[in-house]
Amino acid sequence: xxxxxxxxxxxxxxxxxxxxxxxxxxxxxxxxxxxxxxxxxxxxxxxxxxxxxxxxxxxxxxxxxxxxxxxxxxxxxxxxxxxxxxxxxxxxxxxxxxxxxxxxxxxxxxxxxxxxxxxxxxxxxxxxxxxxxxxxxxxxxxxxxxxxxxxxxxxxxxxxxxxxxxxxxxxxxxxxxxxxxxxxxxxxxxxxxxxxxxxxxxxxxxxxxxxxxxxxxxxxxxxxxxxxxxxxxxxxxxxxxxxxxxxxxxxxxxxxxxxxxxxxxxxxxxxxxxxxxxxxxxxxxxxxxxxxxxxxxxxxxxxxxxxxxxxxxxxxxxxxxxxxxxxxxxxxxxxxxxxxxxxxxxxxxxxxxxxxxxxxxxxxxxxxxxxxxxxxxxxxxxxxxxxxxxxxxxxxxxxxxxxxxxxxxxxxxxx
Numbered sequence: 249x250x251x252x253x254x255x256x257x258x259x260x261x262x263x264x265x266x267x268x269x270x271x272x273x274x275x276x277x278x279x280x281x282x283x284x285x286x287x288x289x290x291x292x293x294x295x296x297x298x299x300x301x302x303x304x305x306x307x308x309x310x311x312x313x314x315x316x317x318x319x320x321x322x323x324x325x326x327x328x329x330x331x332x333x334x335x336x337x338x339x340x341x342x343x344x345x346x347x348x349x350x351x352x353x354x355x356x357x358x359x360x361x362x363x364x365x366x367x368x369x370x371x372x373x374x375x376x377x378x379x380x381x382x383x384x385x386x387x388x389x390x391x392x393x394x395x396x397x398x399x400x401x402x403x404x405x406x407x408x409x410x411x412x413x414x415x416x417x418x419x420x421x422x423x424x425x426x427x428x429x430x431x432x433x434x435x436x437x438x439x440x441x442x443x444x445x446x447x448x449x450x451x452x453x454x455x456x457x458x459x460x461x462x463x464x465x466x467x468x469x470x471x472x473x474x475x476x477x478x479x480x481x482x483x484x485x486x487x488x489x490x491x492x493x494x495x496x497x498x499x500x501x502x503x504x505x506x507x508x509x510x511x512x513x514x515x516x517x518x519x520x521x522x523x524x525x526x527x528x529x530x531x532x533x534x535x536x537x538x539x540x541x542x543x544x545x546x547x548x549x550x551x552x553x554x555x556x557x558x559x560x561x562x563x564x565x566x567x568x569x570x571x572x573x574x575x576x577x578x579x580x581x582x583x584x585x586x587x588x589x590x591x592x593x594x595x596x597x598x599x600x601x602x603x604x605x606x607x608x609x610x611x612x613x614x615x616x617x618x619x620x621x622x623x624x625x626x627x628x629x630x631x632x633x634x635x636x637x638x639x640x641x642x643x644x645x646x647x648x649x650x651x652x653x654x655x656x657x658x659x660x661x662x663x
Contacts, residue, residue: 249331252285256333258321259288260351265316268304271348271466276300283335284351320454327455329428330355338362346473346499350452353470354428357448361421364637365546366396367535368471368496369413370489371405371481376514379482382506382530383408386479389532391416393644394637395543398423398475400467401440401449403433405481405489410439414446417637423470424451425463432459465491472496476542479504479535480526483517490517493526502538504529536644543641609642614651614662622659 249257263269263277263284276299281287287294291308294300300308307313324331332338333352340362343349369387371379387397387409397413399406401422413420422443426432428451431440443449452470453463468491472478478496480503483489493503505526508515522528529535536543616631617623629639643660646652653663 253333256283256285256335257331257352258317259284260333261317261320262288262308262313264351265313265320266304267307267312268301269308271350271469273300273304274351275347275349278334278349278351284333285335323455324354327354327428328356329455330359332359332362332450340474342475343470343473346469348469349473350470353450353452354455355448355450356428356444358419358446359448361396361419361448362450362474363546364396364418365394365539365543365641366398366418366421366475367539368398368475368478368492368501369405369409369481370399370471370478370483370492371409372483372487372489372514373402373404373406374484374514375404375482376512378508379405379506379514380408383481384412386481386506386529386532386535387412387420388415389644390535391418391420393532393536393543393641394418394547394635394639395532395536395641396421398471400425400464400471400492401432401436401443403435407436407439409481410443410447414442417635417640420447421474422447422449423467423474424449424453425467426459427451427453427455427457429455430458464488465495468492469495469499472499472501475501476539476546477502477504477535479506479529480518480521481506482508482514483521484514485517485520487517490521493521502527504535504538506530533644533647536641540645547638547641607642609638610646610651613639613642613646617652617660617662620661622655622661625658625660628660 263274277287278284280297280299281290295302295305331352332355334344334349338359367390369383371383383405390397391413395418397409397418397420399409399420399422401407401410401424410420410422420443428449431437440449452466457463468488472492472495478493478501480489480493496503503521503526505518505521505528507519507522507528527538612632613628616628625636625639625643629636632639643652647654650663652660654660
């Protein structure tokens with residue numbers, strides 16, 4: 249980790265552990281000064297710039313963060329994990345847009361998944377066989393289309409969502425309410441290991457953090473924040489999944505719910521979400537079709553493997569650059585990371601066939617399938633020179649609108 253990133257990490261820890269400064273204030277500091285280190289250097293301006301409360305400024309000036317920040321730094325640098333800072337280009341563009349983003353994420357696994365299209369799928373721990381089957385079907389379809397499944401690695405629906413997501417090109421991201429060195433529930437140890445190898449596990453909590461009820465709403469905002477939309481598969485009225493759905497709405501995410509039998513207590517929360525305006529869904533195709541423009545935009549912004557920072561270096565927390573002077577720093581402030589809004593190419597209510605009528609990817613697949621009886625997805629991928637995720641996404645969209653038909657054995661033909 250170079251000196252600039254070390255300073256950014258130390259500053260982020262100082263801000264994180266200052267009393268009276270929470271995630272929404274973190275967002276103000278990051279946006280105002282372009283990063284934690286620059287915010288730290290300009291602590292004397294916080295009140296004048298109206299980004300931190302009087303109590304927060306006083307606590308920071310008194311160094312109330314020092315013991316906790318040093319403790320987290322020491323334990324973090326002994327772990328075999330990676331760190332993605334808010335200032336890193338690898339930090340999720342979607343997560344940066346929420347009103348209370350984490351200052352950084354500890355990660356194990358495929359950090360490239362943070363940049364790709366993803367959808368959150370959540371539900372009850374105490375679920376039914378029907379809920380598990382629907383979760384498996386939806387998440388398998390998402391993964392086959394190259395969409396990453398995000399969930400909270402709880403028992404029940406979350407576990408099934410991750411397992412199905414890992415089965416396809418899209419893979420899966422687990423967001424923990426603990427440190428990376430704690431598997432909760434312990435019955436998910438096998439899943440945790442698979443996610444570390446083939447997917448991604450992230451958390452904002454320091455190593456050693458144990459599962460506590462207060463942690464999980466914080467986790468849930470990251471689950472929805474990483475995602476283009478939130479699918480609630482099975483949830484009672486008081487389910488934590490409804491918290492994720494509410495947070496998703498606050499973040500501007502589309503919310504979907506799987507309806508269940510009337511009177512079923514385990515689907516009561518889902519049915520209520522639909523009554524409040526959530527879109528009812530039963531398949532991945534419905535979700536993909538609704539989010540098609542956003543999924544395509546995310547897929548086009550995929551980059552090579554991120555160069556996220558390793559934190560496996562034991563370096564003292566104290567550093568001469570980490571002592572505020574009380575004066576504004578002369579170091580130039582960086583431009584905040586660009587946030588480019590995604591604008592749909594068609595107006596609300598337009599027929600599907602009037603939206604982006606000449607999609608190059610769809611046309612390419614149609615041309616390959618023309619004149620062929622049935623073509624396997626692997627052959628399509630090789631012929632087009634694409635990755636499997638791109639092929640799967642495009643086939644799913646064509647299948648939903650009736651242009652392409654899927655046959656047993658992952659073969660496709662024109663309808």
